[in-house]
Amino acid sequence: MQEILYKVGIVPVIKMDCVEHAVPLARALANGGLPAAEITFRSEAAAGSIRAIAEAVPEMFVCAGTVLTPETAQQAVEAGSKAVISPGLNLETVRWSIQHGVPVIPGTATPSEVEACMREGLELVKLFPAEVVGGVNMLKAMAGPYAGMKFMPTGGVKPGNAKDYLTQKNVLCCGGTWIVPMDLLEAGKFDEIEKLAREAAQLRDSVR
Numbered sequence: 649m650q651e652i653l654y655k656v657g658i659v660p661v662i663k664m665d666c667v668e669h670a671v672p673l674a675r676a677l678a679n680g681g682l683p684a685a686e687i688t689f690r691s692e693a694a695a696g697s698i699r700a701i702a703e704a705v706p707e708m709f710v711c712a713g714t715v716l717t718p719e720t721a722q723q724a725v726e727a728g729s730k731a732v733i734s735p736g737l738n739l740e741t742v743r744w745s746i747q748h749g750v751p752v753i754p755g756t757a758t759p760s761e762v763e764a765c766m767r768e769g770l771e772l773v774k775l776f777p778a779e780v781v782g783g784v785n786m787l788k789a790m791a792g793p794y795a796g797m798k799f800m801p802t803g804g805v806k807p808g809n810a811k812d813y814l815t816q817k818n819v820l821c822c823g824g825t826w827i828v829p830m831d832l833l834e835a836g837k838f839d840e841i842e843k844l845a846r847e848a849a850q851l852r853d854s855v856r
């Protein structure tokens with residue numbers, strides 16, 4: 649999983665409005681150069697969207713986001729999610745995922761949470777909300793004591809600061825919502841979303 653996420657570099661974080669938009673959205677992202685998506689469990693359409701993408705766009709690394717319980721993790725995995733992602737650290741969800749052989753990326757915002765994840769054997773965590781908890785400076789500070797840990801900063805990552813994040817040696821990839829704005833998704837403007845994905849992919853390619 650780490651290799652795929654490193655190559656993708658920027659993972660679009662998405663709240664789906666309806667299942668019908670899932671496949672054209674996934675195709676737009678993949679065509680734009682971002683073949684990964686974190687579909688958040690913040691809408692009724694999450695599981696159905698993951699299922700539709702997993703079936704119709706197999707080249708997409710489709711993950712579930714905002715997974716707050718083992719029950720949601722199970723729902724996500726049954727739908728075809730390739731990883732379980734959460735904004736915070738929930739050990740029950742982490743342990744359920746490990747037991748079921750599902751890659752899990754919990755959120756951390758403090759050294760204590762990073763250490764708790766290390767004790768579970770994890771090598772990749774989110775930093776959330778990245779900009780609020782110190783951003784790039786926080787990642788630089790974490791690189792000292794936790795040299796083996798990789799981070800996926802998410803929360804406040806934008807085109808203007810994504811390069812600063814991607815060039816940190818402990819950053820595997822970033823997450824962000826700007827690639828799939830809600831208004832473009834609801835209006836079915838997939839060409840415009842593809843353009844935003846292409847711009848993000850170019851930004852990634854300029855530093856990696």
Ligand SMILES: O=C(O)C(=O)C[C@H](O)[C@H](O)COP(=O)(O)O
Pocket residue numbers: 661688713714715733734735755774776802803804805823824825826
């Ligand atoms: O729900 C999750 O699993 C999360 O980690 C939260 C999202 O990553 C943020 O909502 C990103 O929001 P932006 O700052 O707009 O990019």
